[in-house]
Amino acid sequence: MSQLKRILVTGGAGFLGSHLCERLVGDGHDVICVDNFFTSQKSNVTHLLDKPNFELVRHDITHPLWLEVDEVYNLACPAAPGHYQYNPIKTMKTSVMGAINLLGMTKRCRAKILQASTSEVYGDPEIHPQPESYRGSVNPIGLRACYDEGKRAAETLFMDYHRHNGVNVRIVRIFNTYGPRMHPFDGRVVSNFIRQALAGEDITVFGEGNQTRSFCYRDDLIEGMIRMMNAPDDFVGPVNIGNPGEFTILELAEKVIARTGSKSKIVHRPLPSDDPTQRQPDITLAKAKLGWEPKVKLDEGLDKTIEWFKSVNLSDFRAPTP
Ligand code: NAD
């Protein structure tokens, strides 16, 4: 049986964070969820509030935090383009000042800390699929830079705290992940298409729809993240966690229409600037070091996500608030 720990999850009320908290609470750990509720709903974690091994703290990680914990999963950061561009300076502060505050805390209490990094560190990649050794092609002054460069700077801070201060760090680079509890109005492609299809509205494909993404179901992602946290100490990453199944955005639109039985039509809208043309994880390292690979195929994951969208009341979800 694995040892029970006190674990901090920042961004723990968000889409991925709330599932991670659920899993860790279920495994018996003492879980502290920290969130400023910028992009999330309290309802994501209310079902955990009566558990004796769960605590919820409203806190913004751009400010220092003083806790005694064994492990930290740092997920706090808006992740959808519309959310992270809402206040780009705050997004950069969250990645950079948040990393400094949490790494400092982790150093003091000798905890282990995992950073939720992103495939966005590869920018609009010239190498396909993307291995961890690829250094990326990011526009440092574009609309996505607040997120991409913030996450790149956080990776730098993690590695420097590791090399200079001996902090036990882990870095996972997460590729597009979807599933129940993703914010229905986050503007991301899966949530937009499902919401539009269920309402019989036009499906908005940006550009020609030839750009690709590789979609990972949330349960696979959470399993990969936990395996990385528990990997031997000499493997700090970064490691790609994503599903190599690659689809064009047009293919995704057609799938969502077919699986919802919708009469929606596909319409084309302008492609946002710096939108990556292709993205697919090379997961050779995750397979070798973590024995991890995704299990849920896109069709199966979409069906579960569609069922969840049907079950919620969309008026319960609010836009991001500062
Ligand atoms: P999300 O927006 O649902 O969750 C992020 C959470 O962080 C929210 O609850 C939000 O309120 C909180 N937060 C934001 N700024 C904060 C701050 N300054 N202080 C405290 N809390 C703050 O997004 P998600 O999809 O669950 O993403 C979680 C993490 O995974 C993020 O770090 C994101 O960059 C990373 N990631 C996600 C994906 C994906 O496809 N979902 C892909 C790559 C990386």
Ligand code: UDP
């Ligand atoms: N996209 C789209 N229609 C939408 C929302 C997004 O065609 O209604 C496209 C977007 O231009 C991008 C892809 O879908 O090429 C994935 O977008 P998302 O915002 O989900 O994630 P990211 O670009 O960060 O991978």
